[in-house]
Amino acid sequence: MATRRGDTLCFSHPPILASWAAVGGKKEGEGPLAAAFDALYPDNRMGQSGWEAAEVQLFVRAARLCMKKAKITEKQVSLVLAGDLQAQCTASSYALRELGLPFAGVFGACSTMAETLGLGACLCSAGLADGLLALTGSHFCAAERQFRTPLSYGAVRTPTAQWTATAAGACLLRPAGEGVGIHAVTFGRVQDYGVKDINNMGAAMAPAAAATLLRYFADTGTAPEDFDAIYTGDLGQVGSGLFRELMTAEGVVMKNHQDCGCLLYDTEQQTVKSGGSGPGCSAAVLCGYILPRLERGRARRVLFLATGALMSQTTFLQKESIPAIAHLVELRSPGC
């Protein structure tokens, strides 16, 4: 069960993350977190007929690896919460066609992993799911033609642009037991500072990250120094700078902030411009880097604050500004 404090739910008996898995593509396998992945594809086509089908493959593989690591079969999963960036979330739906499990689709763009963990933690803590899979990912090539232009156009990328990760992450949640605990959840509110540049998503999302984090601090009476690290995902370098500026303007200095979009790639060497993005970015960094650190006790209490830009190519062409959202989960190492 949970106690409500403002927009934040605090779990007295925290649900736990029993297992997790991260799967990535070629560029992810060339980056600083290569060793963190459970599986890497050397070819982003992954033996499929198209980029969208390759993304489905990423989801299925992440889900199956996660179940395998938890030593469970599909019969022990009560519900899957999954979402993605493709129009009508088809990566998730086609993956769930293959997995054949009870499924509730979510949409939170790049914030999806935090959203599924948040909803999943609520459902588990209430005894509504014994084993719940939180699943998301993205594919660079599918996202480029979904939101910008097909790759073969060879469009030049701006310095503020981010690189959609070809990656997926899956987490298995349980009501109780041994594992990393989900101690609190804050669902975000949509923020829109009028940014219209689809090649500067970090600027569009930074206000959402700041708004949710400030609300969480106010709801729980905490401050940055109460945490070993505060991970945003995925503001990139431009968005991270803006986020820290917004927090400083509110009197909160962020010394222990890291961004999943800056962790996944070597932003100097890998030509990803401002950094990584896409639901797969924060999902893979969570499953490959953050959760193992918590499991091994290298960090004891962290915040995972995934951000999503909620526009489409249609609203972009209609010259609408980009609304954004950020959802937060508080994670603690086992027994903490």
Place this chain on the structure above:
Amino acid sequence: MATRRGDTLCFSHPPILASWAAVGGKKEGEGPLAAAFDALYPDNRMGQSGWEAAEVQLFVRAARLCMKKAKITEKQVSLVLAGDLQAQCTASSYALRELGLPFAGVFGACSTMAETLGLGACLCSAGLADGLLALTGSHFCAAERQFRTPLSYGAVRTPTAQWTATAAGACLLRPAGEGVGIHAVTFGRVQDYGVKDINNMGAAMAPAAAATLLRYFADTGTAPEDFDAIYTGDLGQVGSGLFRELMTAEGVVMKNHQDCGCLLYDTEQQTVKSGGSGPGCSAAVLCGYILPRLERGRARRVLFLATGALMSQTTFLQKESIPAIAHLVELRSPGC
């Protein structure tokens, strides 16, 4: 709290629907349920610059009318679960930008109202939300250019095609109190019988409706005669026929079945071909017709089984078949 029986969650203390509102467009105001709407727009542009923006307007109006009918302000809503058919669910996100409430986006295509009610009931019954809005809708003109062709092309519609409703529905859920109760929820599993015809969504969705309903009957030991009515949404006439055939083949005769897609319009007179569709269709029929019947005791126990086709224009052009899902909620009149 709830008890799990197979894929079905049964609530010992059922969360309730405290209020609801339905908003519709021009054709909906000319149909048999015209009097059931809380508000009708005579012009589907609704004073907005485009069809997508008009859809946002429908969502905002439905949400505000629902809160007004419950005599609450926005401060008394802990969370909104909303989703829609636009790519990247932008109708919901832009509506939530206007409403400014904590928001978790969902995607279930035309099954969205049952999905939000199901997830919302779980969250409420666990004490995780005091007031929760379940919100969805659709707009004919936005959906046509999203999934088929822009209206100005004047494409001919096939007899199996369905008409996406220009409508939205909003429900306010509470953990307990006076109202229509949500007694059980079954989240569906994706079904795909290989249908590839985007103008025959009823055929694609009928197997999903049958699969979820059969699972609910098996989980709860019930049969059709235990209910005053079983509402599918939105199979249309073609899909409803196929659904009843599939059920008959499993030995279940559906005498009390009605379909939201056949209730919303006069399928003889209104040139909607097989019937209505879109998340707004089942949402509006629920809020305008089914819930008032339960409230007044004209029905005591019903099943609301909303179906969704989970393809996109991309997967259609890639010649993928159409996966579908159906989510079910069991509703009972106050005190039942």
